[in-house]
Amino acid sequence: KSLQEAARRFAQEQLPELAKELEAKCEPVPAEWLKRYADMGFLGINVGEQYGGLGLGNLEALLVVEEFAKISSAVAFPVFESCVGPVRAIELFAQDSLKDRVIPRVCAGEAVVAVSMSEPDAGSALTDLKTKAVIEGDKVILNGTKRWCSGGG
C-alpha cells in the first residue's frame, strides 16, 4: 500500500506536465527522468535485488504501472518495460553474462530494452516469424524485417 501510495503521489504530482510534452512531441521518457524513476525505486520492482531491482512481486510492479498509466501510457512505458517485458525473460532464462550486462542498467535508468517479435506478416501468430539468426564464426547474421519495436529507437 505504501509503494502504491508513493507511486500515485509521484505520478500525480510530477508526471502530468511531462506526459503532455511527450505526447505532443512523440518522444520517449528522457534520460534524466529515467534516473528519477530509478532513484524512486520504480524500475525493476519485481526484479531481483542483486540486479538493482526491489525484489518484490508482480502485483507490486503492476500497481506502480497502473498509477503511472493513469497519467499516460507514455510515462508508464519504462516502468512497464522494466517489470514485465524482456527484462524478466533475461532474468529468468539468459546466461549470467547477459543478465549482468543488461538488467542492472535498466534498473538504474541507464538503458531501455526493446523486444522485436512482430513482423509485417506475423503479429499474434509468432509461429509465422521469418527472421533468421545464423551463427557464422564469431558473428550472428540477422536477416528479416521487424516492426512495432516499442522503445527500439
Ligand SMILES: Cc1cc2nc3c(=O)[nH]c(=O)nc-3n(C[C@H](O)[C@H](O)[C@H](O)COP(=O)(O)OP(=O)(O)OC[C@H]3O[C@@H](n4cnc5c(N)ncnc54)[C@H](O)[C@@H]3O)c2cc1C
Ligand atoms: C502500441 C503498440 C506497441 C507494440 N509494441 C511491440 C513491441 O515492442 N514489440 C513487438 O514485437 N510487437 C509490438 N507490437 C505488436 C503487437 O504485439 C501486435 O500488434 C500483436 O501481436 C497483434 O498482431 P497484429 O497487429 O499483426 O494482428 P493480427 O495478429 O493480424 O491479429 C488481427 C486480429 O485477429 C485476431 N486473432 C489473431 N490470431 C487469432 C487466433 N488464433 N484466434 C482468434 N483471433 C485471432 C487478433 O486478436 C486481432 O483482433 C505493438 C503493437 C502496438 C499496437
